[in-house]
Amino acid sequence: MPRDTLTGSRIRERRIMRGLKQSELARQAGISASYLNLIEHNRRRIGGKLLNDIAAILDVEAVMLAEGAEATLIATLREAALDAPRAGAELDRVEEFAGRFPGWAQVLSDARARVAGLERSVETLTDRMTHDPHLAASLHEMLSTVTAIHSAASILAEPGDVDPEWQARFHRNIHEDSERLAETSRGLVTYLEADSEAATELGVPQEELDSVLEAAGHHVPELEEGGAVEDAAARLGAGLSNTARQLLDAWLQRYAEDARAVPIEALRLPLEEDGLDPMRLSARLGSEPARIMRRLAAMPPEVLPDPVGLAICDASGVLSYRKPLPDFPMPRFGAACPLWPLYRALNRPWAMLSMPVQQPVRNETRFQADALATPLGGIAVNTDPLFEAHMLVRPLPARDDGTPATAVGAACRICPRMECHGRREPSVLAG
Amino acid sequence: MAGHVLLIEDEPNIIEAIRFILSRDGWQVDTHSNGSDAVEAVQRKTPDVLILDVMLPGRSGFDILRELRDNPETAALPVLMLTARGQSKDRELAERAGVNRFMTKPFSNAEVLEAVRALGPAHQPE
Numbered sequence: 071m072p073r074d075t076l077t078g079s080r081i082r083e084r085r086i087m088r089g090l091k092q093s094e095l096a097r098q099a100g101i102s103a104s105y106l107n108l109i110e111h112n113r114r115r116i117g118g119k120l121l122n123d124i125a126a127i128l129d130v131e132a133v134m135l136a137e138g139a140e141a142t143l144i145a146t147l148r149e150a151a152l153d154a155p156r157a158g159a160e161l162d163r164v165e166e167f168a169g170r171f172p173g174w175a176q177v178l179s180d181a182r183a184r185v186a187g188l189e190r191s192v193e194t195l196t197d198r199m200t201h202d203p204h205l206a207a208s209l210h211e212m213l214s215t216v217t218a219i220h221s222a223a224s225i226l227a228e229p230g231d232v233d234p235e236w237q238a239r240f241h242r243n244i245h246e247d248s249e250r251l252a253e254t255s256r257g258l259v260t261y262l263e264a265d266s267e268a269a270t271e272l273g274v275p276q277e278e279l280d281s282v283l284e285a286a287g288h289h290v291p292e293l294e295e296g297g298a299v300e301d302a303a304a305r306l307g308a309g310l311s312n313t314a315r316q317l318l319d320a321w322l323q324r325y326a327e328d329a330r331a332v333p334i335e336a337l338r339l340p341l342e343e344d345g346l347d348p349m350r351l352s353a354r355l356g357s358e359p360a361r362i363m364r365r366l367a368a369m370p371p372e373v374l375p376d377p378v379g380l381a382i383c384d385a386s387g388v389l390s391y392r393k394p395l396p397d398f399p400m401p402r403f404g405a406a407c408p409l410w411p412l413y414r415a416l417n418r419p420w421a422m423l424s425m426p427v428q429q430p431v432r433n434e435t436r437f438q439a440d441a442l443a444t445p446l447g448g449i450a451v452n453t454d455p456l457f458e459a460h461m462l463v464r465p466l467p468a469r470d471d472g473t474p475a476t477a478v479g480a481a482c483r484i485c486p487r488m489e490c491h492g493r494r495e496p497s498v499l500a501g
Numbered sequence: 502m503a504g505h506v507l508l509i510e511d512e513p514n515i516i517e518a519i520r521f522i523l524s525r526d527g528w529q530v531d532t533h534s535n536g537s538d539a540v541e542a543v544q545r546k547t548p549d550v551l552i553l554d555v556m557l558p559g560r561s562g563f564d565i566l567r568e569l570r571d572n573p574e575t576a577a578l579p580v581l582m583l584t585a586r587g588q589s590k591d592r593e594l595a596e597r598a599g600v601n602r603f604m605t606k607p608f609s610n611a612e613v614l615e616a617v618r619a620l621g622p623a624h625q626p627e
Contacts, residue, residue, distance in 0.1 A: 210556060213585035214512045217607040221518030224610045236521060243514040 076396075077121070079435065080135045082110035084128045098127050134169040143179050144168050145399045145484045150182040152483060183402065187277065208258045215251045219244055277402065278314035279321065280392060282306050288393050289370050293326045294334050302326075321391070325368060332357050332365045338373060346378060346464045348440050349422055359422060360444050363462040367393045379437075379463040381412050385456050397435040398463050401481035408492040409478045411441035412461035419443040419457050426466055426475035430486050436466040436475045503527040504621040507548035509539050509565070510583065511557055519552065522610045523617060536560030540568050543575060550620045552613075555584035555591070563598050570599040579620035583608070 085095050096106040099120065108114040116124075117136070125132035144164055151159035160167075168175040222240040225232060232240075292302050299322045306322075307315045332355055344350045346366060352359040367380035379398050382391035387405060394400040406412070411423045423441045440462045445455035479485030482494045506523055510516050511534045520530045533542040537559030543551060551569075555562035562582060569575040581602040582595050595603045602616045 210585045213606045214515065217585075218512055218514035218518060220607045221515060221522075221610050225518060225521060228610075239517065240521075243517060247514055 076112060077116055077136050078108075078110045078112040078114070081116075081124055081128070084130055084135065085110075088128060090128075095124065095127060099123050131170065134166070143172075143175055145480055146179040146182055146402070147175060148484045150178055153182065153185070183277075186402075205258075205261070208254060208261070211254050212251060212258070215247050215254065219247045219251065222247070275311055275313035275317055276390070278310050279317045280402070282310065282314075282318060283321070283391075283393070287370065289368055290322065290325055290329075293322065293329050296330070299323055299326050324364070328361050328364050328368070331361060334369065334373065337365060337369065341369075341373065341375065345375060346462075348442075348462055349424070358444070359440075359442055360458075360460045363440070363442075363460045366462060376465050381406065381410070381461045381463075383412055383416075383459050385416065385458070387413060387416070390458075395437075395463060395465075397465070398429055398437055399480040401484075405494070406481055407479040407485065408494075409476065409490070410461060411439045411476070412459050415441035415443040415459045415461070416457055419445070419455075426473050427463070427478045428475035429478060429480060437463040438466050439463050439476075503618070503623070504549035505529045505531070505546075506550045506552060506617060507531045507533065507543060507546050508552045509533045509536075509542070509557065509562075510552065510554040511535070512554075518610065519613060522614055526614055526618070528617065528621075534558075536562070536565060539565045540572075540575075543569060543578070544572075549579070549622045550617050551578055551580045552617070553580055553582050555582060555586060555595075563594055566595070566598040566600060581613075581616050581620060 085092065092106055092110070093103045096103040099106070100123070101120070105114065109116050121135060122132050125135050128135075147164050147168060148161065151157070151161055151164070222243045226237065226240055226244075286306060290302050290306070292305070293299070299319070302322050302325075303315070303319055307318050310318060336355060337351075340351050340354050344354060348359045348362045348366070351357075351362045351366075355362065363380055364382075366374065366378045369378075371377065377395055378393075379395040379400070380391065380393045381389055381400055383389050383406075389400065389406060392400040400406060411425060411427065415421070415423050420443070423439075425439055426436050427439045428436050441459060443457040443459040446458050447456065449455075477487060479487060479490070482490075482492075483497060485493075485497050487493075488497065503526060506528045508516060508519055508523075508530060510519070510532070513534075516532050516534070520532065523530045531546050531548065533539060533546075534557075536557030539553075539557065539560065553562045553565060557565075562584070566580060566582070569578060569580070576599075579601045580599070581604060582600045583604050583606060584591060584595075585606045592603050601620055604612060604616065
C-alpha cells in the first residue's frame with residue numbers, strides 16, 4: 071500500500087495517542103464521526119483543508135500525517151540512540167524527527183548501518199587473527215626469527231670480546247635468519263593479498279542480498295517470463311561480493327522454480343477471489359504453502375490486494391530472507407523477536423500456525439501471520455530432517471478486531487514490552 | 502660454575518644465542534629440541550633451571566610443565582617459559598601450570614640472563 075494511502079491510519083494513531091475520541095475529533099473538525107471512521111480506515115482519501123484542520127487539532131504537522139515515517143527507519147534511529155546513550159537523544163520525539171527531517175534521519179540510519187557493518191568486520195578480523203592457523207603460524211615464525219636475529223645482533227653489538235669463530239657463526243646466523251624473515255614476510259603478504267577479496271566480504275553478504283532484493287522490489291520480471299537465472303543474476307549481482315553473489319544465485323534459482331510452478335497469471339484470479347490466505351491458495355493451486363508464501367512475496371504491488379511481508383529462517387533461527395512491511399519491521403541485524411510464529415513453527419513442523427499478531431511500533435495495525443516449517447532436502451536414511459520456516463504477514467482488515475492478537479516485537483532492543491519472558495537484552499525504550 | 506641450564510627450544514639460532522650468553526656467564530647449557538620426550542630429557546639431565554619454549558614439535562610447553570609439576574622430583578624445578586604468544590590468556594595458562602617466569606619473544610639477551618640468574622641455585626631458598 072503506498073504510504074500516502076495510510077494517512078487515515080496515522081490520523082487514528084495520533085488521535086488515540088492523544089486520548090481523543092473519534093466523535094470528539096470529528097466534531098472539532100466539523101465532519102461526521104462516520105466519515106472520520108472511513109478516513110481512519112483509509113477508505114476515503116483526505117487532503118487539503120480538512121487534513122490541515124485535523125493536523126492542527128492533533129497538534130502535528132500535516133506532512134507527518136500525509137507521509138508518516140517509516141517504522142523501520144524509526145527502529146534504526148532508536149538503535150542508533152542506544153549506541154550513543156550519553157548523547158541524550160530525545161527518543162520520545164524520534165517520529166517527529168524522522169517525519170520533519172527524513173533526509174537527515176536517513177543519513178543517520180545509513181551511518182548506523184555502516185557502523186554496525188564495520189563493527190562486525192572488526193569482530194571477524196579479530197576472530198580470524200585468533201583462529202586462523204596459517205596466520206598464527208606465520209606470525210609465530212616471524213617472531214621467532216626476529217628473536218634469533220635480535221639475540222645474535224645484540225651479542226655482536228654488546229661490549230666485550232667475542233671469539234672470531236663465534237662472531238662468524240653469529241654473522242652467518244643473522245644472514246640466514248634475515249633471509250628466512252624475508253621469505254616468511256613475502257609468504258604472509260601473498261597469503262593476505264590472495265585473501266583480500268575474502269576480507270572485503272567480511273561485511274555482511276546477507277545484508278548485500280537484502281539491499282539488492284529491496285531495490286528490485288523482491289520481483290524479477292525476467293524469471294516470471296521464463297528467462298535464464300544467469301541473466302537475472304548478471305543484472306542484479308553487479309558489484310556484489312562473491313559470497314553475496316552465491317546467496318543471490320541460490321535465491322534466484324529458487325525463484326525460477328517457484329515461478330515455473332506457480333506462474334503469475336495463475337495467481338491473479340485466485341488472489342482476487344480468495345485473498346492472501348496461503349492455505350486456500352495452496353489448495354486451489356495445488357502447490358505447497360511455503361512456495362505460495364514465496365510467490366506472494368515476489369508479486370508486484372498491483373497484483374496483490376494488500377502488501378505482504380515474509381521472513382524465512384533456517385533451523386538455527388537465522389533469518390535467511392526478510393521482506394518487512396512498514397508496520398511490521400524485521401531487524402536488519404541480529405535475531406528477531408522469539409515470539410514470532412516463525413520460530414514457534416520450528417517446534418511444530420508441518421503444522422500451519424495462523425494467528426493475528428501485533429507489533430508495538432504501530433499498535434493499531436494488526437497482521438495475520440501464517441507460519442510453517444518444512445524439511446529441506448529429501449528423505450535420508452537414519453538422518454533427521456533439517457527444517458526451514460516461513461512466515462507470511464498480511465495486514466488484517468481494520469474491521470476485523472475480534473480475535474486477540476499475539477503481542478510480538480521486531481527485536482528486543484527496540485521493543486517496549488519490558489515484561490516479556492523472551493527478552494534477551496534491555497530495550498532502548500526502557501525507562 | 503653458576504649452574505646447569507636445560508634449554509628446550511626448537512629454533513636452532515635462538516638455541517645458539519642463548520647457549521652463548523649463558524655459557525659466557527658461567528652456566529653449563531644443555532639443549533633439547535623436541536616436545537614429545539622433553540619430560541624424560543629433564544629427568545635425565547636434572548638441570549638447576551629449565552628454559553622451556555611453548556610451541557614445540559610434538560607437545561606444548563604447557564603440557565610439559567604440568568607433567569613436571571605433577572612429579573615430586575621436578576615439582577620445584579625453576580622454569581622460565583619463552584613464547585611468541587603474548588596474550589594474557591597464555592600468561593594465565595602458564596601461571597596456572599606453575600611457571601616461575603614468563604617471557605615473550607622477541608626478548609633481550611639481558612632479560613634472559615637476568616631471569617636465569619634470578620632462578621639459579623644461588624637465589625633459591627635452602
